[in-house]
Amino acid sequence: MEDITPDKKINIKGLVCPYTFVKAKLAMEEMDVGKVLEIILDYEEAARSIPKSMEEHGHKVLKVEKINDTDWVLQIRKEKD
Amino acid sequence: MEFTEEQIQRYSRHIILPEVGGKGQKKLLNAKVFIVGAGGLGCPVGYYLAAAGVGTIGVVDNDDVELSNLQRQIAHNIHSLGKPKVESVKKTFESLNPDVNVVAIKQKITKDNILDMLKDYDIVVDGSDNFPTRYLVNDACVMLKKPLVSGAILRFEGQVTTILPHEGHCYRCLFEEPPPPGLVPSCQEAGVLGVLPGVIGALQATEVLKLILSKGKVLKNELLIYNALSVTFRKIKVPKNPECPVCGENPTITELIDYDTGYCTIDR
Numbered sequence: 001m002e003d004i005t006p007d008k009k010i011n012i013k014g015l016v017c018p019y020t021f022v023k024a025k026l027a028m029e030e031m032d033v034g035k036v037l038e039i040i041l042d043y044e045e046a047a048r049s050i051p052k053s054m055e056e057h058g059h060k061v062l063k064v065e066k067i068n069d070t071d072w073v074l075q076i077r078k079e080k081d
Numbered sequence: 082m083e084f085t086e087e088q089i090q091r092y093s094r095h096i097i098l099p100e101v102g103g104k105g106q107k108k109l110l111n112a113k114v115f116i117v118g119a120g121g122l123g124c125p126v127g128y129y130l131a132a133a134g135v136g137t138i139g140v141v142d143n144d145d146v147e148l149s150n151l152q153r154q155i156a157h158n159i160h161s162l163g164k165p166k167v168e169s170v171k172k173t174f175e176s177l178n179p180d181v182n183v184v185a186i187k188q189k190i191t192k193d194n195i196l197d198m199l200k201d202y203d204i205v206v207d208g209s210d211n212f213p214t215r216y217l218v219n220d221a222c223v224m225l226k227k228p229l230v231s232g233a234i235l236r237f238e239g240q241v242t243t244i245l246p247h248e249g250h251c252y253r254c255l256f257e258e259p260p261p262p263g264l265v266p267s268c269q270e271a272g273v274l275g276v277l278p279g280v281i282g283a284l285q286a287t288e289v290l291k292l293i294l295s296k297g298k299v300l301k302n303e304l305l306i307y308n309a310l311s312v313t314f315r316k317i318k319v320p321k322n323p324e325c326p327v328c329g330e331n332p333t334i335t336e337l338i339d340y341d342t343g344y345c346t347i348d349r
Contacts, residue, residue, distance in 0.1 A: 022093045026084070026103045057099055 006038035020046035122208030124156035125282030131174035192337035219252035239281035249301035
């Protein structure tokens, strides 16, 4: 799978649900359709729930990856306003 | 406008709703809603609108808080007894949410001051307790083309309707004229179950939020009637009357009217 350069990155390490999703959603709202958001987080539950919720909101999950002992990286493409 | 960290926490349950989000929350913060009456209905309506972050809430009421109000008017308390109701709700709503600016107007609403009071607001809520005010507010909203969420309660029954002037029905399409004073329940007959205005006021606040967010449908051309004893919600169709004296094609009422005398207000 080719590497995608995100258009915007947020680091939400230290946050727990629901603020993980709240922050991700607010960042997403400010982006144009077609742009990619990258999220770094360390709350495991959110690594599952954010992709699920983003899909429910109609966006495309491009990447969910554990990058070290504590952190995950997610990439999500905005599909609609 | 960027949210503060505090606002992100406060409104997080709104922001995660697809129908609201950060954009919808900003609409709420920028919205201006005017509430007629700081009593049984005005208290819960304003309380929930303040909690939701509606940025400007105007309230008009000419009464002071009495002990008999506290059975249902949840924004007042024993410390506000004897004080103007509008001052009492301002304190309650602003301490619930400092994002909210409450404009408190201690006055009797009349045909001479109503247009000026409503002119800067987006949506009007009627929580008044008498027919003269109900008709005055309806006519003013029709003339100003402002959405009006109207509520009424008595004993165990309440009703809600949302008036979008010229788009849907108005109060006079439903009842052309106020009932004669003799047909209105007298004070002795006008009991109310304390929780009833909470139910009806919460429904009114819901209508207001949907109007601000432009989401869902509202009670346009419909009257919702709730009966607490039978636990029923009934919706009645209220078509727009083309011959309505105020919003019809050839209106006969073109000036505001104060129907003042002879009514015993239900809220004493």
